[in-house]
Amino acid sequence: MTGGALAELHDRARELLDPVHYDYFAGGAGEETALAENERAFQRLALLPRVLRGQSRPATPVQLPGARASTPILVAPTAFHRLAHPDGELATARAAAAAGTVLVSGMAATVAIGEVAGAAREVDRNAAVWFQLYLQPDAKITECLVRRAEDAGCSALVVTVDSPVFGRHGRDHRHGFHDLPPGFAAENMRDLPGSPGVRDIEMCQEISWRYVEALRRMTGLPVLLKGILHPEDAKIAVDGGMAGLVVSNHGGRQLDVAPAAIDALPRVAEAVGGRIPVLVDGGIRRGSDVAIALALGATAVGVGRPVLWGLAAAGEAGVRQVLETLRDEYEHVRTLCGGVLAGDQVVSRC
Numbered sequence: 001m002t003g004g005a006l007a008e009l010h011d012r013a014r015e016l017l018d019p020v021h022y023d024y025f026a027g028g029a030g031e032e033t034a035l036a037e038n039e040r041a042f043q044r045l046a047l048l049p050r051v052l053r054g055q056s057r058p059a060t061p062v063q064l065p066g067a068r069a070s071t072p073i074l075v076a077p078t079a080f081h082r083l084a085h086p087d088g089e090l091a092t093a094r095a096a097a098a099a100g101t102v103l104v105s106g107m108a109a110t111v112a113i114g115e116v117a118g119a120a121r122e123v124d125r126n127a128a129v130w131f132q133l134y135l136q137p138d139a140k141i142t143e144c145l146v147r148r149a150e151d152a153g154c155s156a157l158v159v160t161v162d163s164p165v166f167g168r169h170g171r172d173h174r175h176g177f178h179d180l181p182p183g184f185a186a187e188n189m190r191d192l193p194g195s196p197g198v199r200d201i202e203m204c205q206e207i208s209w210r211y212v213e214a215l216r217r218m219t220g221l222p223v224l225l226k227g228i229l230h231p232e233d234a235k236i237a238v239d240g241g242m243a244g245l246v247v248s249n250h251g252g253r254q255l256d257v258a259p260a261a262i263d264a265l266p267r268v269a270e271a272v273g274g275r276i277p278v279l280v281d282g283g284i285r286r287g288s289d290v291a292i293a294l295a296l297g298a299t300a301v302g303v304g305r306p307v308l309w310g311l312a313a314a315g316e317a318g319v320r321q322v323l324e325t326l327r328d329e330y331e332h333v334r335t336l337c338g339g340v341l342a343g344d345q346v347v348s349r350c
């Protein structure tokens with residue numbers, strides 16, 4: 001459940017969406033424990049403000065691989081935006097660009113990456129778009145997707161590594177929702193080698209660090225790994241030359257017994273030791289959640305479902321409202337905290 005100032009947009013989205021599509025967006029894996037924990041974990045945390053710091057006006061730009069964002073609040077990759085709004089990923093891209101932040105556009109987008117990046121650049125010619133991908137068992141397919149992202153001008157690749165198989169989503173199973181409706185397609189998967197039409201995205205348990213290394217050799221783009229929870233995996237990623245990590249349990253849609261992303265963040269941040277940026281997503285619903293994540297060592301955060309609610313409720317304007325609200329709340333909280341956010345300011349409410 002979305003709380004705070006964004007609750008109304010969530011309610012509006014629920015009213016407007018086909019209930020099957022609403023449940024696809026809202027739902028999680030298994031008993032939805034990880035999904036609920038992502039939000040609950042923030043409720044268990046509080047911030048100790050510092051005082052008398054003589055602050056200047058809050059400016060919160062952040063340097064990221066291939067992007068300088070004006071805010072540490074990014075759009076996380078989510079699939080199938082045209083199920084939420086006819087403009088789909090084009091609206092999301094325009095809103096992210098207007099907010100001066102990075103859109104991580106999904107491989108499972110319903111608009112091809114070239115058009116998505118073009119829409120962002122029409123708003124701001126320096127807009128940064130990253131491309132999220134699932135490494136495919138056939139290296140030729142992965143390579144073709146990478147070239148499409150490069151040709152579109154994407155400035156980084158985000159490889160999602162938490163999905164050796166697709167999570168079991170009870171809501172989708174109950175609705176019999178297994179395929180996109182007619183007229184919708186995962187457009188990045190169109191006309192790939194060896195497949196006329198739209199190829200399926202494959203999730204493959206044979207994918208290993210060897211595939212990540214092969215990807216690194218394939219491209220000059222910075223590569224971030226998304227879905228890291230274990231500090232040892234974070235160390236392997238740093239040693240393997242990754243440009244950044246996203247601490248994430250995939251919004252509670254993969255391993256249901258996974259911890260809340262915010263609870264996993266401190267150990268990952270410690271293992272990385274500032275060598276590369278560490279992002280986190282999962283359960284970010286308020287500016288204070290952003291502040292807590294940054295205090296615990298995140299460079300920036302990703303926002304998933306709230307962006308989808310904004311998109312469903314009001315298209316581009318709705319996504320802008322989500323990003324602007326979170327940014328405004330975050331800057332306010334940061335100022336009230338004395339303009340600094342550090343680990344020793346985070347305390348437990350219990």
Ligand SMILES: Cc1cc2nc3c(=O)[nH]c(=O)nc-3n(C[C@H](O)[C@H](O)[C@H](O)COP(=O)(O)O)c2cc1C
Nearest residue numbers: 025076077078079106160250251282283303304305
């Ligand atoms: C409907 C939906 C689709 C998603 N699709 C993808 C995807 O294609 N690739 C990916 O890496 N993550 C995907 N995610 C996970 C998000 O990138 C992100 O990790 C998650 O939504 C963050 O949690 P939040 O929704 O609580 O903000 C998806 C999440 C949702 C809710």
Ligand SMILES: CCCCCCC(=O)C(=O)O
Nearest residue numbers: 079108166201202250253
């Ligand atoms: C086999 C289709 C893959 C779509 C991926 C969407 C996704 O990651 C999700 O959580 O949903």
